[in-house]
Amino acid sequence: MSTSSPRFGTAETKAQLEEGTVFAPRFDDRGLIPVVTTEAATGQLLMHAWMNDEALARTIADGTAWYWSRTRNALWHKGDTSGQIQQVVEMRTDCDQDTIWLRVKVAGDGGCCHVGYQSCFYRVIPAGSDGKTLASPDVKKLPPHKHNG
Amino acid sequence: MSTSSPRFGTAETKAQLEEGTVFAPRFDDRGLIPVVTTEAATGQLLMHAWMNDEALARTIADGTAWYWSRTRNALWHKGDTSGQIQQVVEMRTDCDQDTIWLRVKVAGDGGCCHVGYQSCFYRVIPAGSDGKTLASPDVKKLPPHKHNG
Numbered sequence: 001m002s003t004s005s006p007r008f009g010t011a012e013t014k015a016q017l018e019e020g021t022v023f024a025p026r027f028d029d030r031g032l033i034p035v036v037t038t039e040a041a042t043g044q045l046l047m048h049a050w051m052n053d054e055a056l057a058r059t060i061a062d063g064t065a066w067y068w069s070r071t072r073n074a075l076w077h078k079g080d081t082s083g084q085i086q087q088v089v090e091m092r093t094d095c096d097q098d099t100i101w102l103r104v105k106v107a108g109d110g111g112c113c114h115v116g117y118q119s120c121f122y123r124v125i126p127a128g129s130d131g132k133t134l135a136s137p138d139v140k141k142l143p144p145h146k147h148n149g
Numbered sequence: 150m151s152t153s154s155p156r157f158g159t160a161e162t163k164a165q166l167e168e169g170t171v172f173a174p175r176f177d178d179r180g181l182i183p184v185v186t187t188e189a190a191t192g193q194l195l196m197h198a199w200m201n202d203e204a205l206a207r208t209i210a211d212g213t214a215w216y217w218s219r220t221r222n223a224l225w226h227k228g229d230t231s232g233q234i235q236q237v238v239e240m241r242t243d244c245d246q247d248t249i250w251l252r253v254k255v256a257g258d259g260g261c262c263h264v265g266y267q268s269c270f271y272r273v274i275p276a277g278s279d280g281k282t283l284a285s286p287d288v289k290k291l292p293p294h295k296h297n298g
Contacts, residue, residue: 021282021284023280043187047243048250060274061277092272093270094262101270113244120248124241125242125249134170
């Protein structure tokens with residue numbers, strides 16, 4: 001269910017994977033790894049996206065966020081269209097190295113969501129609800145511009 | 150690539166999915182949806198996990214975090230073994246409703262990681278590195294106890 005990439009290291013044991021210092025990211029059967037992106041200064045969750053091995057290598061190398069767009073089936077340098085370039089302040093991985101966490105500073109208008117909100121997580125699922133209704137958006141919508149990237 | 154569940158609502162259009170108030174979570178081809186879990190008070194990223202439709206329904210209903218363990222192929226009431234029950238302070242979904250964000254208060258010793266750290270994200274990927282080496286853990290390791298749940 002997971003694959004490694006020759007671009008990165010190889011963990012020989014579970015202990016090495018979980019407690020070592022070899023970076024051995026585990027991609028899923030589509031060759032993708034999930035990415036959690038938060039705003040470095042405030043900790044706000046901005047978006048959840050995916051990288052393939054090339055997007056991950058480019059992000060490490062140039063210090064701005066690259067993703068894999070599952071919709072467009074293409075590498076995606078976040079901000080190229082919208083100006084919302086994500087400067088990486090810190091990158092982390094988790095215990096079993098199957099997730100990436102990016103803490104970023106966002107250029108342009110500071111947003112990230114293609115719908116126009118500052119964060120993609122603008123709607124609450126009310127606790128104890130019937131599971132069919134969301135609360136109305138409560139995150140700032142930015143003035144219109146090109147939000148598709 | 151995504152499926153809905155009769156437990157939740159149905160979005161008829163993209164606009165309804167993205168800007169409406171119908172909760173229509175989109176599960177992947179395994180029937181799972183990714184979950185980002187942060188500590189409500191501090192905003193710290195604790196873990197990245199998965200839910201199936203039943204875990205999501207139970208989380209909404211009882212206000213504590215349920216996941217789907219891909220390792221054990223079973224529902225997983227986080228904290229049942231370790232005492233690290235996650236009380237949900239707020240649940241959100243994102244623009245295209247294919248991710249869940251849980252903001253939680255953690256019971257027990259306040260940890261979440263099966264390796265024993267307070268957060269699963271205890272290792273940094275150094276910027277501009279060769280992509281093969283992680284920095285040593287820099288997140289608090291908790292005193293030993295049963296961490297498998």
